[in-house]
Amino acid sequence: MAYFLNKKKSLEILLKNSLNSKLFQSLYFFVGGKSKDILEKGNLSCAFYVSSILKILGLIENLHTTVSSTLKDLEKFGWFEIKKPKFGAIILWGPKKESRHCHLGFYVGKNRAISNSSKRRVPSLHNLNYEKRKILSFYFHKSLK
Numbered sequence: 001m002a003y004f005l006n007k008k009k010s011l012e013i014l015l016k017n018s019l020n021s022k023l024f025q026s027l028y029f030f031v032g033g034k035s036k037d038i039l040e041k042g043n044l045s046c047a048f049y050v051s052s053i054l055k056i057l058g059l060i061e062n063l064h065t066t067v068s069s070t071l072k073d074l075e076k077f078g079w080f081e082i083k084k085p086k087f088g089a090i091i092l093w094g095p096k097k098e099s100r101h102c103h104l105g106f107y108v109g110k111n112r113a114i115s116n117s118s119k120r121r122v123p124s125l126h127n128l129n130y131e132k133r134k135i136l137s138f139y140f141h142k143s144l145k
Helices: 007-018 046-056 067-076
Strands: 028-031 034-037 080-082 090-093 103-109 112-116 123-127 135-140
Touching (some): 046 103
Antiparallel strands (some): 028 034, 080 135, 090 103, 103 112, 112 123
8 A cells, every 4th residue: 555645734734733833943054163043043934944844745855044045946846826825835925114034934724824933933823914014926836735
C-alpha cells in the first residue's frame, strides 16, 4: 500500500500548532565575524516562518529570511497567483507606511490569516487587514486543492 502526504490537512495542523510558538524568532548568522540574530527576535521572521512551514511539506526548495527570496522560490516551485484567496494561499502584503518591508502569511479562511507578528514576535491569527497593509497578491499551489 502506498502512502502520500496530505499536504492540505498537514498544513492546517502545522499552522494551528505553530500559533504563539517562539520557534521562528531567531536565526543566527556570522556577520562581520560576529554571531547576529538576523530575525531580530521575531521582528523580521515572516519569511522564515512561511518558508519553514512550506519546506516541511515539500512545497518550497529552501528556507528563507527575506520576502523576495521566498517569492522567487515559490514561483520556481510551481506556486501561481490567484485573485481570490483559498485555504493555504500565501498572502503578500505591502509595506506599512513607516517601513519598507513587505510581509508574508497564510490564508486560513473566513478573512483570517496566520503570519509572524512583528509586534507579538510569534505566529498569530489575525484578519486580512493586517496592520492596515495593502494585499498585493495571493499565491497558491495545486497540491493544496
